[in-house]
Structures are given as structure tokens and as C-alpha cells.
Amino acid sequence: MKIGKPEAQQADPLSRAGHGSxxxxxxxxxxxxxxxxxxxxxxxxLSTTSRSLAAEGAADEPVRAxxxxxxxxxxxxxxxxxxxxxVADKMISQAAELLETLSRPK
Numbered sequence: 001m002k003i004g005k006p007e008a009q010q011a012d013p014l015s016r017a018g019h020g021s022x023x024x025x026x027x028x029x030x031x032x033x034x035x036x037x038x039x040x041x042x043x044x045x046l047s048t049t050s051r052s053l054a055a056e057g058a059a060d061e062p063v064r065a066x067x068x069x070x071x072x073x074x075x076x077x078x079x080x081x082x083x084x085x086x087v088a089d090k091m092i093s094q095a096a097e098l099l100e101t102l103s104r105p106k
Contacts, residue, residue, distance in 0.1 A: 046054075074080035 071080065
């Protein structure tokens with residue numbers, strides 16, 4: 001933008017860069033180069049095996065949802081106790097598994 005030029009004489013930065021110019025009757029600063037929607041290019045097709053595994057997982061959901069609700073209720077009521085020993089054991093066993101996996105020759 002140059003100092004001293006009236007606002008009406010300054011060109012729209014988009015039109016100066018070749019990005020289109022406002023259509024007749026369009027508000028100042030409007031662009032005429034509309035973007036067209038394109039159809040989605042990616043698609044996913046699941047095998048019958050994956051569909052059956054998904055169905056099996058969905059069958060387990062009510063049991064898991066019940067367990068989640070029990071834990072939430074215990075937390076709300078102050079009955080939920082975290083065993084630091086159990087958490088530490090699990091963390092150590094998972095770390096050992098990871099180290100074993102990483103140390104295997106490829």
C-alpha cells in the first residue's frame with residue numbers, strides 16, 4: 001500500500017496478484033473464482049473377516065459399558081481405591097515387553 005493514494009484508487013491485493021477480480025455488482029473485495037466441490041477420492045472396503053471382528057467387539061460393549069459405569073459410580077462415591085502396587089507391576093511388565101520387542105533382531 002502506498003501512502004497518499006486514496007482508498008478508491010488502491011488495487012485489491014488479490015486482483016493484483018492475478019487471483020481473480022470482483023464480479024460486476026459484487027461487493028468490494030469479493031472474489032469471483034468460486035471453488036467447486038470435488039467428489040471424495042478415497043474409499044475403504046472392509047473384508048468379511050474385519051466385519052465379523054467388529055461385530056464381536058460390539059457384542060462385548062454392554063459388558064464394558066456396565067464396568068465403566070460401576071467404576072464411575074465408585075469414583076463418585078469415594079469407594080474407588082487405586083492400588084499403587086498393581087499399577088507399578090503393570091508398568092514394569094509392559095516396559096519389559098517393550099524392551100524385549102525392541103531388542104529382538106530383525
